[in-house]
Amino acid sequence: MDGLGGVGKTTMLKRLIEGTFDSSTPMTIGLDFFVKKYELFDKEVYAQFWDFVGISRFNVLKDICYKGANSMILVCDITRHMTFTEEIFNFYLQLAENAELKREQIILAASKVDLHVGRYLIREMLIDLCQKYNFHDFFEVSARSNDNIELLFESSVVLGMYFKNLISEEDFIDYNNDLKNRIKEPRILPQEKIIRKCFKCNRPLYYYEFYSANISKFPEDTLIKIWMSPYIQLYCCYCYKKLTNIQLSF
Ligand SMILES: Nc1nc2c(ncn2[C@@H]2O[C@H](COP(=O)(O)OP(=O)(O)OP(=O)(O)O)[C@@H](O)[C@H]2O)c(=O)[nH]1
Ligand SMILES: [Mg+2]
Secondary structure: OEOOOOOOHHHHHHHHHHOOOOOOOOOOOOEEEEEEEEEEOOEEEEEEEEEEOOOHHHHHHHHHHHOOOOOEEEEEEOOOHHHHOHHHHHHHHHHHHHOOOOHHHEEEEEEOOOOOOOHHHHHHHHHHHHHHOOOOEEEEOEOOOOEOHHHHHHHHHHHHHHHOOOOOHHHHHHHHHHHHHHOOOOOOOOOOOEEEEOOOOOOEEEHHHHHOOOHHHOOOOOOOOOEEOOOOOEEOHHHHHHHHHOOOOO
């Protein structure tokens, strides 16, 4: 498992192994690894997940540690564009290539999808990149909401089993077809950090709401929506609805 510093690798593994979310995980020093037992295709598998520090000064170590990996999860953070540029992908691909990992053994994981910040545009961009690079699959995950975390890791184990010849091609294809029905549309959660208040009712508005100019793309269960007028007045969805019902034009 790799990806730039702070993308959420350790937090994802902690969610998987310990079932917790830590909002202030310290930076990984060098390398950590976690073991989890799986029962898949009538086999018991002990999967080792290697969690690297994202920053580059440990790259010499990485070349050695990547050797023998059966699959790879490349993590990027949807809130930081610099974590999913082609330059970054090429950098990690080089490490994978040195360890004789094929592109089909790589899963791309977009982390922190509980935060909004342009998420829908980024989804399309990442799916395109995933196809362009011929990666095995693309997942949207959140350690905070626990959406798709278990599936991501399980799927990386199955991918590793396939490339280790532990399962047949038929089983692998069946598993991946079934996976499509198991993947969840991740939820957007309100953030703890309140930065503005509704101009009309004083209701607190949260981080992602503040940044979301396009309200039409929010899923129905999203708590609050906002409207920003040219006068930089922010409204919560309730007041916004009331205002638009009386056809107030800005
Ligand atoms: N909102 C939100 N924050 C997250 C999520 N996952 C991780 N974070 C936060 O992102 C920060 C960095 O997470 P880490 O798990 O330390 O990132 P890392 O990739 O292991 O970083 P390095 O060890 O430095 O390479 C922490 O403050 C986490 O709480 C998530 O799903 N949602
Ligand atoms: Mg870490």
